[in-house]
Amino acid sequence: MAKYKSSFLNEAAERGFFYQSTNLDAMDDYLTTKGRLGYIGFDITAKSLHVGHFIPIAMMRLFQKHGHRPIILVGGGTTKIGDPSFRNTTRPILSDKQIAENLRGIKQCLLPFLHFGDKESDAILVNNADWLNDIQYIPFLREVGKYFSINRMIGFDSVKTKLESNSSLSFLEFNYMIFQAYDFLKLYTEKGCCIQFGGQDQWGNICCGVELIKKKLGKEVFGFTNPLLTTSDGKKMGKTANGAVWLDRTLLSPYDFWQYWRNVNDADVIKLMYLFTDLEIPEIKKMENIQGQEINDLKKLLADEITSIVHGHESLDEIHKSAANMFSKDSTNLSDTTSIPKYQLSDFSKSPIDILVESKLCESRGDAKRLLRGGGVYADGKTITEDYKFQKENFVNGVMKFSCGKKKHILIVI
RNA sequence: GGAGGGGUGGCCGAGCGGUCAAUGGCAGCAGACUGUAAAUCUGCCGACGGAAGUCUACGAAAGUUCGAAUCUUUCCCCCUCCA
Numbered sequence: 001m002a003k004y005k006s007s008f009l010n011e012a013a014e015r016g017f018f019y020q021s022t023n024l025d026a027m028d029d030y031l032t033t034k035g036r037l038g039y040i041g042f043d044i045t046a047k048s049l050h051v052g053h054f055i056p057i058a059m060m061r062l063f064q065k066h067g068h069r070p071i072i073l074v075g076g077g078t079t080k081i082g083d084p085s086f087r088n089t090t091r092p093i094l095s096d097k098q099i100a101e102n103l104r105g106i107k108q109c110l111l112p113f114l115h116f117g118d119k120e121s122d123a124i125l126v127n128n129a130d131w132l133n134d135i136q137y138i139p140f141l142r143e144v145g146k147y148f149s150i151n152r153m154i155g156f157d158s159v160k161t162k163l164e165s166n167s168s169l170s171f172l173e174f175n176y177m178i179f180q181a182y183d184f185l186k187l188y189t190e191k192g193c194c195i196q197f198g199g200q201d202q203w204g205n206i207c208c209g210v211e212l213i214k215k216k217l218g219k220e221v222f223g224f225t226n227p228l229l230t231t232s233d234g235k236k237m238g239k240t241a242n243g244a245v246w247l248d249r250t251l252l253s254p255y256d257f258w259q260y261w262r263n264v265n266d267a268d269v270i271k272l273m274y275l276f277t278d279l280e281i282p283e284i285k286k287m288e289n290i291q292g293q294e295i296n297d298l299k300k301l302l303a304d305e306i307t308s309i310v311h312g313h314e315s316l317d318e319i320h321k322s323a324a325n326m327f328s329k330d331s332t333n334l335s336d337t338t339s340i341p342k343y344q345l346s347d348f349s350k351s352p353i354d355i356l357v358e359s360k361l362c363e364s365r366g367d368a369k370r371l372l373r374g375g376g377v378y379a380d381g382k383t384i385t386e387d388y389k390f391q392k393e394n395f396v397n398g399v400m401k402f403s404c405g406k407k408k409h410i411l412i413v414i
Numbered sequence: 415g416g417a418g419g420g421g422u423g424g425c426c427g428a429g430c431g432g433u434c435a436a437u438g439g440c441a442g443c444a445g446a447c448u449g450u451a452a453a454u455c456u457g458c459c460g461a462c463g464g465a466a467g468u469c470u471a472c473g474a475a476a477g478u479u480c481g482a483a484u485c486u487u488u489c490c491c492c493c494u495c496c497a
Contacts, residue, residue, distance in 0.1 A: 259450075266451050293449050327450060367443090370458055376444040383445095386464090405444060 006031035008066035014281055015274040017059045019200045019227045022210050027222040030194065034067035035120045038195035038224075039187055041128070041180065043075040047105030048248035051260075055226050058276050059197055060123070061113045070114055070123040071193055074103055077132030078179060103127065109247040112310050124191075128183050144182050147215045148208070153177065156204035177205040184209030185216065194221045200228050229275075247310055254311040255339035258319045259407065261303035266295050269302055277305035326409050329381055331396040334411060341410045343402070345390060352377060352388050355412065361404045371404060378403040 004010045005028050012018050021027060030036060040056045042049065049057065060070040076099050107125055110116075114123040153159060153174070184206075187193040196206045206223035213221050245260050246252040252260075264272060273284045287298055304316055322339035343359045355361075356368035356377065371377055372386050379388060380400050394400060395414055403409045 263450060266449095269451095293451095295451075296449055299449095299451080323450085364461065365463080366461070367459090369464095371444065374444045374458060376458095406450065 004028045006066075008063060008068065011066070011281070012059065012062055015062070016271060017055065017062065017226045017275070019225045020203065021224040022207065022222050023220065026220060027195065027224070030222065031066075031068070036068045036195065037071055037187075037191055037193040038063055038068060038197055039071035039073050039126075039184075039193050040197040041073040041075055041183065042106065044079050044099060044102040044106055047102045048246045048251050049106055049109040050247065051245040052229065053247075055229050055275060056197060056199065057110065057113050059226055063197075064114055064121055064123060067121050069121050071187060071191065072110060072114070072123060072125045073183060073187070074106060074125065074127050076103065076127040076129030078128065078176065099129070105248060112312075126187070128179070128186075131186050132179060132182075140182075144178065144185070144212065144216075147212050148178055148181075153208075156207075158201065158204045177208045180205040181209040181212040184221070185212055188213055188217075188219070188221055195224060196222070197224050197226070200225045249311060253339060254307060254315045255319050255322050257311065258303045258307045258316075258323070261306050262299050262323075263407075264299060264302070269295055269298050272302055273298075273305075276309075277302065278309065279305060326401065326403075331380060331399070331401060334399040334401060335397040335413075337411065343410050343412050345412050345414050348390050348392070350390065351386065352379070352384055353386065355402065356404065359402075359410050361408055361410060376405050 002010050003013065008031050009018070009028055038060075040060055042053060042056075060072070063070050079099060079102075107116075110123075110125075115121075116123045116125065156177075158177075159174070184193075184196050196209055198206050203223070203225050206225065210221050210223050213219055245257065247257075249257075261272070270284065270288055273279060273287065274281070277284075290298060307319065308316055318339055321333075322337045325334055325337045326340065341359070343355060345355070352372060353365055353368045356371070357363075357365055362368035362371060368377075369386060372384070375383050377384055379390075379402050380394055380396075381403075390400075390412075392414065395412075398414050400412045401409060402412050
């Protein structure tokens with residue numbers, strides 16, 4: 001039984017994308033017509049997007065699936081200022097060149113999710129630097145600033161928390177919401193974009209935009225937020241043994257990406273299925289009762305589905321093969337595993353410590369030693385100690401599996 | 415501008431002249447148990463070194479002292495209250 005008139009809202013709500021929105025009924029009506037425009041903004045501090053961006057991206061994908069047109073706004077303007085809230089990490093001000101580079105990387109990340117182009121439901125990419133860079137202070141204040149009430153702004157949760165905690169809120173930072181509201185105004189007047197999407201933490205900023213357009217132009221536009229992506233135990237998602245879960249395969253290999261989803265918490269599997277896979281809702285519903293060990297198979301399915309969206313279906317074969325090799329005792333097929341980093345052993349006198357450090361499995365020799373003492377290093381699946389010696393006869397077809405813990409592996413080749 | 419309180423390792427937060435590479439908690443890593451999960455328990459958790467030890471670190475810089483995260487001075491930054 002459909003709850004909403006628009007297909008998009010129905011599916012978005014059922015899959016768990018809906019947190020809150022402005023005037024829901026009106027937005028529902030508005031979305032019954034295809035080809036509507038909605039945007040979401042990202043800051044471009046790195047050259048890749050990561051799992052933290054996943055919900056918004058998945059939501060835009062859904063938006064497009066239902067015949068609407070997603071606009072991805074990158075914060076070329078706001079990134080230049082840098083977020084002042086973390087005063088200890090002097091974030092380097094990005095040069096135009098870096099921003100351009102990051103922009104390209106981010107677009108690359110988005111390509112598997114969204115179809116860009118000129119047709120009705122094709123996604124478009126815009127950069128707020130195009131209009132923020134040349135803003136003139138006084139005209140801007142007169143045109144936009146006059147619509148903002150400080151009384152109102154300090155009432156927003158995002159600001160209130162900041163004020164109540166022991167950190168300062170600079171004027172620069174305070175302006176963020178104004179710029180974001182201005183972005184929305186720009187996209188509304190120039191492209192007719194009537195919806196802004198965002199994470200639940202963006203609610204205040206989004207409302208600002210909605211209000212600005214209302215006050216300045218007397219038009220109603222909509223805001224829609226999705227819940228933050230947390231694990232069932234309330235932690236932030238998105239860490240692997242090797243760092244953040246990047247979408248760019250040069251930052252995180254498809255194999256490690258797959259492993260990330262393969263290892264998610266049992267309690268999160270179904271939720272992630274709804275959010276990030278293309279499996280149909282009834283199909284996922286059937287999985288909800290699966291318990292215990294069988295959940296492992298669901299995790300594989302989850303990993304397969306998400307990985308094939310991001311890295312392509314054809315990457316799965318190799319990943320499966322590598323996973324099978326890495327988690328089995330049999331070493332005979334190791335040599336044709338390409339997903340695992342290789343280390344060329346040139347000298348048999350090298351110690352395990354040398355290898356751990358050189359292959360970047362460990363950060364320092366001390367680190368490597370501690371790991372060895374703790375029994376966390378394996379050669380060919382067996383725990384080794386500091387004085388382990390590499391010998392030719394231990395290599396199968398010239399390859400040996402070498403692991404740090406149960407999840408970080410390399411292949412040593414001779 | 416005035417008064418007061420602060421700045422400690424990825425984060426929170428003790429320490430307030432030697433016994434401090436710095437208690438504790440969180441996060442992280444490894445081990446055991448499992449299901450490549452969670453929970454739990456155990457160990458590790460600045461760098462270099464086989465080790466003894468050496469170096470770098472408690473906002474920055476100078477100083478007092480045999481010796482400073484701890485005392486003094488100046489500077490920077492943050493918070494609260496007053497103007």
